[in-house]
Amino acid sequence: MDKILGLRVKYIEEMLVAEAQGFEPEGTHETWGPTLHQGVQTWIGLELQTLQTPYSECFRILQLLKIKPYQHIIDLGAAYGRMGIVIGGLYIKNSFTGYEYVKSRVDEGNRLYRELGFSRCQLLQQDLFAQNFELPMADVYFIYDYGQVEHIDHTLRQIEKIAYKRPVKVVVRGKFTKQIISDFHPWLELKYEGKHEEFFSIYTAYIV
């Protein structure tokens, strides 16, 4: 799908790996990201199809969420913004913001959104762990193991504050985030644990 759409994931990721190898020739996908991006785990060198959620899964998540018109979806650590491509193409009354640390990913995703005329979708370059970053309100937050444990925990605490003001759903992909939720975030109630998909879970905020 990336190829059909003209999303240059392979080329940009190869450039990032080459840059990282310049600093750390013996590195791996565990170390190159933090080396290149001030300690932030940006998953440079990770297998391309592991870095991002498959399009079919993005669609399945949106179907299960039963997204209503005008609801806003945020992807925390969005890479090239695949979720935004599915929303832009198939959910014409919804909007999407993806936050991503790596500028070249953000630029490439936004280039494609512009080309496809998806004006309701945007990627923003942002360190989610930055002290001055305030998480905007949304109906749905999507997290796929975006960084280190303390970063994900910090973001979940920001979502918790928002959940006191409005209903939110949190979609989680990846075992780290699920573990953090079960250990430290009892306010999130598991609503759907992927059966056939097995790769993601859907939570709603349970705040009394």
Ligand SMILES: C[S@@+](CC[C@H](N)C(=O)[O-])C[C@H]1O[C@@H](n2cnc3c(N)ncnc32)[C@H](O)[C@@H]1O
């Ligand atoms: C595993 S990828 C998931 C991409 C996308 N959410 C998806 O599911 O297709 C995680 C992304 O989070 C980004 N990331 C990691 N730490 C971050 C931070 N502190 N701020 C913003 N983005 C971050 C990484 O660069 C990477 O692109």
